[in-house]
Amino acid sequence: MKPRQVLQLLLSRFLPAAACLVGLAPLSAADNHKWEIKELFSSADEQVQFIELFNTDKDEEHLSLTHISTASGSFFAFPNNLPSPATENRHVLIATAAFAAIPGMPAPDYVIPAGFLEHLGDTLTYAAGPDVVVFGALPVDGVKSINASGAQAVNSPTNFANATGSVTLATATVRNGAGVNVLCYSSVPPALGKPWSATVSVAHHPGATGVLLGGYALPASGPTFGVGQLLMNVGSHKYFSLNKPASGGQAQFSTNMPALPALVGRTIATQAVIYGGSLELTNAVDMKTGW
Numbered sequence: 001m002k003p004r005q006v007l008q009l010l011l012s013r014f015l016p017a018a019a020c021l022v023g024l025a026p027l028s029a030a031d032n033h034k035w036e037i038k039e040l041f042s043s044a045d046e047q048v049q050f051i052e053l054f055n056t057d058k059d060e061e062h063l064s065l066t067h068i069s070t071a072s073g074s075f076f077a078f079p080n081n082l083p084s085p086a087t088e089n090r091h092v093l094i095a096t097a098a099f100a101a102i103p104g105m106p107a108p109d110y111v112i113p114a115g116f117l118e119h120l121g122d123t124l125t126y127a128a129g130p131d132v133v134v135f136g137a138l139p140v141d142g143v144k145s146i147n148a149s150g151a152q153a154v155n156s157p158t159n160f161a162n163a164t165g166s167v168t169l170a171t172a173t174v175r176n177g178a179g180v181n182v183l184c185y186s187s188v189p190p191a192l193g194k195p196w197s198a199t200v201s202v203a204h205h206p207g208a209t210g211v212l213l214g215g216y217a218l219p220a221s222g223p224t225f226g227v228g229q230l231l232m233n234v235g236s237h238k239y240f241s242l243n244k245p246a247s248g249g250q251a252q253f254s255t256n257m258p259a260l261p262a263l264v265g266r267t268i269a270t271q272a273v274i275y276g277g278s279l280e281l282t283n284a285v286d287m288k289t290g291w
Contacts, residue, residue, distance in 0.1 A: 050095035066128035106163035142169030193259030207277020211251035228281030
């Protein structure tokens with residue numbers, strides 16, 4: 001066989017295969033292994049959570065080939081790829097449905113079930129890197145998140161479209177000063193647009209006929225009287241004073257919180273006074289309005 005014929009034979013056999021490889025090159029170049037875990041956030045009840053990833057390189061859109069998981073048993077396989085290979089310096093927002101329902105929040109790129117992160121401490125793994133973040137108890141003040149190093153800061157969720165925001169969640173924190181008051185007052189967080197309720201147990205208080213619940217702008221740590229320790233600063237702005245009769249060993253308070261963004265972040269120190277037979281100050285509940 002002449003040299004020219006040999007060359008033609010080689011070209012006829014190997015050029016089609018080479019063309020196929022060239023055609024596959026863009027797909028094989030596309031990847032997903034450079035995404036890193038950037039930010040984690042959770043509410044105390046684990047209903048509102050988000051995970052943010054960040055990438056510094058392009059062509060990293062093929063997330064459907066990977067997943068995230070936790071040591072506590074959560075697993076999420078990305079159902080689809082990102083909409084664009086322009087992934088350089090972009091974020092991916094993975095969040096719960098309760099997060100997505102909060103007014104003004106950036107739309108999640110992917111939705112995970114509530115409780116995906118164990119807020120008391122967990123290990124999160126992005127499989128493609130892999131990238132692993134081990135963390136202790138997440139902040140549950142409704143404002144702070146952590147980064148991959150565990151440092152806390154005001155949350156700043158950002159999605160692939162570069163939409164960003166910051167969520168403030170409602171909280172209700174029991175406080176009891178020197179501990180001389182009976183722990184008998186509890187409240188749900190005052191979430192905007194949702195029902196709010198509080199309960200004061202009077203079963204320990206003989207002759208109780210009613211409860212007066214007050215809310216002031218500032219907390220206090222005294223003075224202490226014969227009826228207990230005052231835990232609200234009654235000289236600060238007064239937000240409300242509610243009076244309910246005691247029945248069945250308790251007094252219950254409830255109302256619907258208005259969905260007014262102007263109320264987000266307002267803090268209120270609350271405390272109850274049980275009356276009937278004698279007066280008694282309860283523990284305090286420090287509230288912050290939010291979503």
